[in-house]
Amino acid sequence: MDFRITEEQELFKKSVIEFAQKEIMPGAAERDEEARFDRDVWDKAAEFGLMGLPYPEEYGGSGASVFETGLAGEALGYGGLDAGFCLSWGAHVVIGGIPIWQLGTEEQKKKYLPKIASGEWITGLGLTEPEAGSDAAGLLTTAEKKDGYYVLNGTKTFITNGPIGEVFVVLAKTDKEKGAAGITGFIVEKSFPGFSVGKEIHKTGNRSSPTSELVFDNCEVPAENMLGEENQGFMGVALATLEWERSVMLAAAIGGQEVQLEQCIKYAKERKQFGRPIASFQAVQFMLADMKMWLETSRWILYKVAWNKDQGIMDPLMASVSKLFITEVALKAARNAIQIHGGYGYTKEYAVERAYRDAQLGVLGGGTSEIQRWIIGRLLVGR
Numbered sequence: 001m002d003f004r005i006t007e008e009q010e011l012f013k014k015s016v017i018e019f020a021q022k023e024i025m026p027g028a029a030e031r032d033e034e035a036r037f038d039r040d041v042w043d044k045a046a047e048f049g050l051m052g053l054p055y056p057e058e059y060g061g062s063g064a065s066v067f068e069t070g071l072a073g074e075a076l077g078y079g080g081l082d083a084g085f086c087l088s089w090g091a092h093v094v095i096g097g098i099p100i101w102q103l104g105t106e107e108q109k110k111k112y113l114p115k116i117a118s119g120e121w122i123t124g125l126g127l128t129e130p131e132a133g134s135d136a137a138g139l140l141t142t143a144e145k146k147d148g149y150y151v152l153n154g155t156k157t158f159i160t161n162g163p164i165g166e167v168f169v170v171l172a173k174t175d176k177e178k179g180a181a182g183i184t185g186f187i188v189e190k191s192f193p194g195f196s197v198g199k200e201i202h203k204t205g206n207r208s209s210p211t212s213e214l215v216f217d218n219c220e221v222p223a224e225n226m227l228g229e230e231n232q233g234f235m236g237v238a239l240a241t242l243e244w245e246r247s248v249m250l251a252a253a254i255g256g257q258e259v260q261l262e263q264c265i266k267y268a269k270e271r272k273q274f275g276r277p278i279a280s281f282q283a284v285q286f287m288l289a290d291m292k293m294w295l296e297t298s299r300w301i302l303y304k305v306a307w308n309k310d311q312g313i314m315d316p317l318m319a320s321v322s323k324l325f326i327t328e329v330a331l332k333a334a335r336n337a338i339q340i341h342g343g344y345g346y347t348k349e350y351a352v353e354r355a356y357r358d359a360q361l362g363v364l365g366g367g368t369s370e371i372q373r374w375i376i377g378r379l380l381v382g383r
């Protein structure tokens with residue numbers, strides 16, 4: 001066992017941090033305030049090579065491992081201070097792009113992955129519906145086969161990159177009598193007749209990442225755009241993305257926790273009360289100690305999930321432990337950060353206020369904490 005990352009990986013992480021500090025961090029607070037996605041920032045990140053990291057080179061990607069893609073996420077979270085950007089990046093690279101790479105036909109991969117890898121076409125995943133959140137397999141969007149097309153009807157909600165995406169992986173019912181075993185994946189382009197972007201959703205945090213409904217009104221999807229096998233979409237997409245989502249998409253939270261701890265240490269050393277820096281009070285040191293403990297444990301759990309995936313080891317229990325632990329301690333750390341900053345932490349003057357709003361999404365999106373506990377509990381007792 002070797003707990004060190006290689007020199008090459010260290011240099012790569014450093015280069016992404018420097019890129020993020022230069023190109024993403026400036027304007028992050030304003031983008032949050034205005035709930036604005038910035039295409040220029042996206043294009044610069046694409047030019048830097050971040051949009052196709054994990055895909056094979058023949059499809060325009062870099063062939064990075066799960067672990068290395070996660071390192072990029074960690075570096076973006078640390079250097080960019082823009083959780084919204086990281087969310088849009090993760091939805092694009094992971095839950096949008098990975099299913100196409102893992103489940104797509106050769107034609108589909110050749111057609112879509114180079115555009116996704118270059119960042120030209122933004123993508124995302126359309127699973128959640130107004131009546132199907134935690135119970136995702138209870139989705140109501142239907143897909144009926146007719147004359148070489150699947151006709152989709154229904155509405156997706158909370159879709160990251162909804163307003164800006166060119167192409168989405170969408171899950172729909174092809175067999176209404178069956179639950180998860182009656183769901184099929186489709187690659188749906190924005191230009192397909194009957195597709196439209198619905199209501200935009202105004203959020204508490206991650207505000208530079210646009211979120212919306214996607215509406216399918218007799219939307220015609222060519223039969224060749226079915227992704228994977230019919231009625232295998234739910235498990236297919238879940239299996240293709242699970243560890244990617246629970247390592248790479250969480251990695252930004254680790255970088256975010258690290259930079260937040262540094263901000264807190266700096267503030268605690270500068271801020272004086274009772275004639276001394278608040279850093280000298282044991283109560284403040286205890287909060288910092290907890291933050292350090294949460295950061296280091298999160299990092300190694302995440303690295304283990306990524307490493308497992310790179311070795312071809314399936315470990316859904318550990319993937320859920322990772323999701324649950326990292327997101328819950330990130331929220332606790334964000335709360336500590338505000339507490340250490342006192343009243344000033346509760347203002348827009350310091351980034352910790354934004355980080356607290358951003359961190360709340362972690363315990364909700366991609367399967368809530370309650371659902372993760374449910375999965376872990378069931379796997380532990382075997383029922």
Ligand SMILES: Cc1cc2nc3c(=O)[nH]c(=O)nc-3n(C[C@H](O)[C@H](O)[C@H](O)COP(=O)(O)OP(=O)(O)OC[C@H]3O[C@@H](n4cnc5c(N)ncnc54)[C@H](O)[C@@H]3O)c2cc1C
Pocket residue numbers: 091124125126127128132133134135157158159160161203206211361364365366367368369370371374
């Ligand atoms: C900013 C944002 C971005 C998102 N991006 C995407 C995206 O790109 N694509 C996509 O498809 N979805 C996306 N989602 C949807 C997200 O995955 C869902 O919000 C999430 O799965 C929870 O579903 P829900 O909001 O309907 O909550 P509900 O399922 O209604 O849950 C409400 C509460 O009930 C609890 N609960 C529900 N069932 C159980 C149970 N069996 N046992 C115990 N407690 C339970 C939940 O834990 C929660 O506390 C996004 C959501 C947000 C907020």
